[in-house]
Amino acid sequence: MAGALEGIKVLDLSRFIAGPFCAMQLADLGADVVKVERAGKGEETRQNLPQLNGESLYFMTFNRNKRSLTLDFRSPRDQETLRKLIAKADVLIENFRPGTMEKMGCGWDTLRELNPRLVMVRISGFGQTGPLAQRPCFDAIAQAMSGLMSITGQQDGPPMMAGTFMVDYASGLYATIGTLAALNVRSQTGRGQLVESTLLESAISMLISAIPAQAQLGEAMERCGNVDRYTAPVNSYPSADGAFVYLSAGTDALFPRLVEAMDQPGLLADERFCTAHARLSNAVAISDIVAAWVLRHDAAEVVAAMDRAGVPCAKVATMDEVVTNPQLLARGQIVDIDHPVAGRYSTHGVTVSLSDTPGEIRRAPPLLGEHTEEVLRGWGVA
The missing domain is CATH 3.30.1540.10 (formyl-coa transferase, domain 3)
Incomplete structure (x- = not known):
């Protein structure tokens, strides 16, 4: 059978981790995901280390199963092309600083008039509203502000960030959940909606019982190293x-x-x-x-x-x-991908398992602008 999201068209305008990770989840499940990048430069993470034959492993980790299309976001002509693509899309994912899409003439009020069926997914540090909306934010900043950092590390040591970008991943997963929920509602009503996921809000959702313990009992959760907070040994x-x-x-x-x-x-x-x-x-x-x-x-x-x-x-x-764990290998969670420039490399597999419509890795991460003409023709925009 086809993938669970076969036929869903996604425009991925996002960068770094949370947005691209959300888009990749949809792509793994069969959606047609087009990564829209800046002409000439592409996403910033294409330059990140480590690299394999000049290709960033960081970028490749979050962008498999996508096609790459390049546009000059400052060009009125290319902004119009973007709007034409949006008119054909089911989902649009972006994680620019709030207000950036509006400056390009692509705010939510404009886009829902252009495409009433559109699901627009906005991922940001603090949300589109509120006193901190315009403040820049990365994963570690959200870990610090949320209190996650204060409860991580040895009891007698300093606050520590997690060893991976856990808030970015969580924000991407919340965005994915919201996208799927919005698509389900659309299947019943015919109308899309706005989905928001923020780093700070995703971070505080992982505080276990720290919020009620502080608010109701006045008990501050502290760092405890590798021990469990509730049982021993x-x-x-x-x-x-x-x-x-x-x-x-x-x-x-x-x-x-x-x-x-x-x-x-x-x-x-x-x-x-x-x-x-x-x-x-x-x-x-x-x-x-x-x-x-x-x-x-x-x-x-x-x-x-x-x-x-x-x-x-x-x-x-x-x-x-x-990378040699027999359990992970047996379940296809360490897989090899052939890339036209980087060559053969290993990465994580499709995490969610569906019995009838399993996800799969169909495409290597795209080269910059590799599919521009193909997408424009295929989506009827050329």
Whole structure:
């Protein structure tokens, strides 16, 4: 069968991560996604390192399954071409600073008159309205402002950002969810709508219980390193061979299994550890005991013992281990793509699995302007 979004036309005017990632999700699911880039230069991230044969791996990560069309956004003629494309589109994705689309004559009020069926997706740092709407924002800024940074890192260390652009990814996923919801409504009403996703709002959606705990109880969530906030023992532990193992055995169902695997039955009778609440109150003590046991074994031995016991556990993988992970390879999550310039390279697969209309990687990331004439003819704009 065709992809789940076969027949949906998407114009991707976005840059960096959140917007392109949203557009790529739609493309993976079968939509015809056209990446609209600046003539001559293209998206800024085409220059990012690292590069493979002069092609940015950063850019390629977020732009597979798309076709590239170039326009001069400052040219009245090309602005008119853009509006003609928009008139044919089902979805438009942009993440310019608020007001930029309006300056090009492509604000929402204009576009919904031009194409009442259009779903316009606007991704920004703070939204199209509010006192911070015009302030520039990147992932780390949203992590800082949202409080995510303040609850990340070791308890006695400074605030830390996450090791990846988690807010950009979350914003892209929220934008994807909103797009699919708007398309579903359109299938019933015939009318599109405006979808907004912001970095700051996406970030605060990931604060667990920090907001009500602060607002209602006056309790500030603090940094806690790799331990779990609500159960113990849960932590990363060094093993005898110099690796780290992450182990999660904090619940009352899992803790006895850990005790049996460590062959330390006396822990179950210890009042400090006999219930989940007791263990949390004595988290350092129980963690020290587990750490001493893990340190006497190689990482593979610890993981094997926990697997036999049914306790969630994993070696903290290095990237060379990730790209050869047999589980990921078996499920098509590490795949190879042939690029006309970069050559063959490995990347992540299609993440969402659909039984009847699975997504697929049909196209390598496009060269700049590679499909301009093809798109203009195919969309009936030339």
